[in-house]
Amino acid sequence: MTDLAHDRTRELAGFLAELRYAHIPQDVVERCQAYYLDWLGSALAGKNHAPIPLFEQYSQLMGPSDGGCQQLTDRRMTSPHFAALVNAAASHVVEQDDLHNSSVLHPATVVFPAALATAQDLGSSGRDLITAAVAGYEAGIRIGEFLGRSHYRVFHTTGTAGTLAAAVAAGKLMELDTDGFVNLLGNAGTQAxxxxxxxxxxxxxxxxxxxKAASDGILAAYMTQSGLTGARHILEGPQGMAAGMSTDADPSRLTDRLGERWALTETSFKFHASCRHTHPAADALLALMQREALTHDAIETVTARVHQAAIDVLGPVVDPRTIHQAKFSMGSVLGLIAVHGDASLASFRDQALQDEAVASFRQRVSMVLDPEVDEAYPRRWLGRVEVTTRDGRRLSAAIDEPKGDPGNTLSRDELEAKFRRLVIFSGAASDDEVVRLIAHAWNLPSVARLEPLL
Amino acid sequence: MTDLAHDRTRELAGFLAELRYAHIPQDVVERCQAYYLDWLGSALAGKNHAPIPLFEQYSQLMGPSDGGCQQLTDRRMTSPHFAALVNAAASHVVEQDDLHNSSVLHPATVVFPAALATAQDLGSSGRDLITAAVAGYEAGIRIGEFLGRSHYRVFHTTGTAGTLAAAVAAGKLMELDTDGFVNLLGNAGTQAxxxxxxxxxxxxxxxxxxxKAASDGILAAYMTQSGLTGARHILEGPQGMAAGMSTDADPSRLTDRLGERWALTETSFKFHASCRHTHPAADALLALMQREALTHDAIETVTARVHQAAIDVLGPVVDPRTIHQAKFSMGSVLGLIAVHGDASLASFRDQALQDEAVASFRQRVSMVLDPEVDEAYPRRWLGRVEVTTRDGRRLSAAIDEPKGDPGNTLSRDELEAKFRRLVIFSGAASDDEVVRLIAHAWNLPSVARLEPLL
Structure with missing residues (x-):
């Protein structure tokens, strides 16, 4: 499978063990705080959203009724295992959490639940939390890239690589050494x-x-700390993750420019409230409609020219019946964009399934594989649409960096506005709390000890 | 991947939903009780055995400190999630738990922890427990067979198929209907x-x-009961388990003679305290040495002619350094058999690593792939050994059913003796309790309500 003489797992583990807050460049720290605020918004937005109450219920049935860790949606205090479980479920349900392009990993939704729960349990500082989150992002992204496109075709990388990312974040707060991280990766990877x-x-x-990624990551970290040993080459060994779950794994990605490349900063914020695979086409369509001053009823057909993974993930959704499914329907997303000008949480709730103009538009959207777009993926997510109009014109538009990508990122003001929208959507926090949470995220490096946030 | 028009997952789910205690033949009920006693012995034998205390510790850190479910090793009462976690870890550590040949699944160690915890939580009867266990065995075995040899080459089928087996047992105690079992399989399979x-x-x-198989199975069952939906074709769908983790999956196995073939009764008891892949050769060597009245020092070399999976699993263990590793060393196992006449728990503890004669014998053992043995596997586990003696003879022996296999099974007396040996090994229960637990297992159909056992 690979050259085990060059022990890349151990090299990655060594980087994770040696990482210190002081090593992390200031802009990386600040981006990490932005992802943290963005994650808090996503987690709070999940309050009362199906199926999140089922996770709260499971926690209540199976977990302790006290503890130092807080479930953000129902504010229940419990053990790290269940706080991580509930917060990770909650932060992934409205499809507004961040995404790293080339790994196709949603880092925040697995890293922060594990990191925050562990930090609250151990009484860690804000700087410890940031260091742990950076470790989780750097490891998880490289593992996702390592597992490759063949893995993502069948496996939800945020579930698989996400288990290791969450474990690394929790393990960093425990100050594991190199051997500890090797065992940790083994214990997490065999649960992926x-x-x-x-x-x-x-x-x-x-x-x-x-x-499960977040709570299994917690289990891996706490049990590794107490002495549970794991496989030393769970990623690249002959009976490891790549052997079982990938046909194009690239071991060199595991250690790609450790300490020089800060992969965390390549992570995109999600602007539209839909599957990220719809965003490039959504932005291209929006640009085309603005450029040509078109309205939705002037459009006959839209062809989104996409990468293969978009077809794999979105293709099965031909007749969306739930709001969540509509977020995975290219036609529904482009319909909301065309008819209502945005694909926000509120638009999905109020228009995605009910609005006849959106439903009609959906029928006029198709996807085709575009070799250039596919070639660039997953490093770059190119948006290409072709439109025919009712008056017989053929138009096209291209965008090379969807809104929220590192080169087209959200400002602090835009992030705060998104956070407010998310919290208002679910009503999970009061106005005062919103102000306090925003200040908490921007002041994270000064926080001496992570306490319950609400 | 497969013909989804013939919905085998739904057919299996329907069988599970409709299964009643009254449908189960009396001999199947009795074999189930025997596996239950055998499982209790394995679980108790795990007390204080590394790494089981680490699981007890995790339960204490993360779980509630009361509840209706008992961890057998430390007698702690907790929630179903953690009782299943600890009991499933404990019952697999001394390598004495049962094994189903053609699925290469250890059913008891995943099915009974989930079933007993759920039964204690819900106050189910002994007959309910038996029905649930039968459901778990029948489903888990067929899913293991479905996933095939290519799956087992990289994946520990007891971890993967075991998650579904555990979920089915727990779900049966909740009296899920056909839709419920379809969702349950989806929720369990995506965690495998x-x-x-x-x-x-x-x-x-x-x-x-x-x-994890047992506790994830508990999670799948409780959350399915509360409404969490799962994929409808997690086993055979284009992005399901077989698509991601097998290259030789056979969907027809999922529904093989449901209600006519009781796959549970094909399960083997483990006689030797080692990996099951060593048993056929161990029995063949024992037969040869008895037939020829040979002692270990008369033997120059042993060649075990084995199936490929034995080489895959045992091959990596070239220099065993722990007792557990010695159980996966063909040389160590045959050495204990040759030098001490048995490969019991006590022999492993006292002789496997320390005894020079065993270490010397180990060096003289090799494995080769035997096409006939490999062809029969995994349906039949054939034992074939070739021996050269110090006085220059070449001898061979063959056994077709290792001790403990259905055609060469253990009697109730032998099972009780094994149970006593296991409990004495760990000291997990008093003599009185041993008597009570044996009676409990043989009287299981009369138990009105599952209470804590200790």
Whole structure:
């Protein structure tokens, strides 16, 4: 499978063990705080959103009724295992959490639930939390890139690589050494799971995957700290993750420019409240409609020229029946953009399934594989649309960096506005609390000890 | 991948939903009780055995300190999630738990922890427990057979298929209907995990896999009951388990003679305290030495002619350094058989690593692939050994059914004796309790309500 003489797992583990807050460049720290605020918004937005109450209920049935860790949606205090479980489920349900392009990993929704729960349990500082989150992002992104496109075709990378990312974040707060991180990766990797099969049935597994990634990561970290040993080459060994779950794994990605490349900063904020695979086409269509001053009823057809993974993930959704499924329907997303000008949480709730103009537009959208777009993916997510108009014109538009990508990122003001929108959507916090949470995120490096946030 | 028009997952779910105690033949009920007693012995034998205390510790850190479910090793009462976690870890550590040949699944160690915890939580009867266990065995075995040899080459089937087996047992106690079982399989299958990579490092993952299979099965069952939906074709769908984790999956196995073939009764009891892949050769060597009245020092070399999976699992263990690793060393197992006449728990503890004669014998053992043995596997586990003696003879022996296989099974007396040996080994129960537990297992159909056993 690979050259085990060059022990890349150990090299990655050594980087994670040696990482210190002082090593992390200031702009990386600040981006990490921005992802943290963005994650808090996503987690709070999940309050009362199906199926999140089922996770709260499971926590109540199976977990302790006290502890130092807080479930953000229902404010219940419990143990790290269940706080991570609930917060990771909650932060992935409205499809507004961040995404790293080339790994196709949603880092925040698995890293922060594990990191925050562990930090609250151990009484860690804000700087410790940032260092742990950076470790989780850097490891998880490289593992996602390592597992490759063949893995993502069947496996939900945020469930699989996400288990290791969450474990690394929790393990960093425990100050594991190199051997500790080697064992930790083994213990997390052998639990890694999550299949895309649920998508075509609009089943609830996407949140189950993140919930399990975070709580399995907690289990891996706490049990590694207490002495549980794991495989030394769970990633690249002959009976490891790549051997079982990938046909194009690239071991060199595991250690790609450790300490020089800060992969965390390549992570995109999600602007539209839909599957990230719809964003490039959504932005291209928006640009085309603005450029040509078109309205939705002037458009006859839209062809979104996409990468293969978009077809794999969105293709099965032909007749969306739930709001969550509509977020995975290219036609529904482009319909909301065309008819209402945005694909926000409120638009999905109020228009995605009810609005006849959106439904009609959906029928006029198709996807085709574009070799250039596919070639660039997953490093770059190119948006290409072709439109025919009712008056017989053929138009096209291209965008090379969707809104929220590192080169087209959200400002602090835009992030705060998004945070407010998310919290207002669910009503999970009061206005005062919103102000306090925003200040908390921007002041994170000064926080001496992570306490319950609400 | 497969013909989804013939919905085999739904057919299996329908069988599970409709199964009643009254449908189960009396001999199947009695075999189920025997597996239950055998499982109780394995679970109790795990007391204080590394790494089981680490699971007890995790339960204490993360779980509630009361509840209706009992961890057998430390007698702690907790929630179903953690009782299942600890009991499943404990019952797989001394390598004495049952095994089903053609699925290469250890059913008891995942099915009974989930079933007993759920039964104690819900106050179910002994007959309910038996019905649930039968459901778990029948489903888990067929899913293991479905996933096939290619799956087992990289994945620990007891971790993967075991998650579904555990979920089915728990779900049966909740009286799920057909739709419920379809969702349950989806929720369990998307969590299925467990890689063999740990073997070459003698790491602790084998018990982590069973612990997680049982507790993930509990999660799948309780959350399905409360409404969490899962993929409808997690087994055979285009982004399901077989698509991601097998290259030789056979969907027809999922529904093989449901209600006519009772696959549970094909399950083997383990006689030797080692990996089951060593048993056929161990029995053949024992037969040869008895037939020829040979002692270990008369033997120059032993060649075990084995199936490929034995080479995959045992091959990496070239220099066993722990007792657990010695159980996966063909040389160590045959050495104990040759020098001490048995490969029991006590022999492993006292002789496997310390005894020079065993170490010397180990060096004289090799494995080769035998096409006939491999062809019969996994349906039949044939034992074939070739021996050269110091006085220059070449001898061979063959056994077609290792001790403990259905055609060469253990009697109730032998099972009780094994149970006593296991409990004495760990000291997990008093003599009085041993008598009571044996009576409990044989009287299980009369138990009105499952209470804590100790």
């Amino acid at each position: 799971a999550g299949l895309w099969e649920f998508l075509r049935d609009a089943a609830d597994s996407k949140q189950l995957h993140t919930a | 995990a467990g890689l063999w990579e740990f073997l070459r490092d003698a790491a602790d993952s084998k018990q982590l896999h069973t612990a």
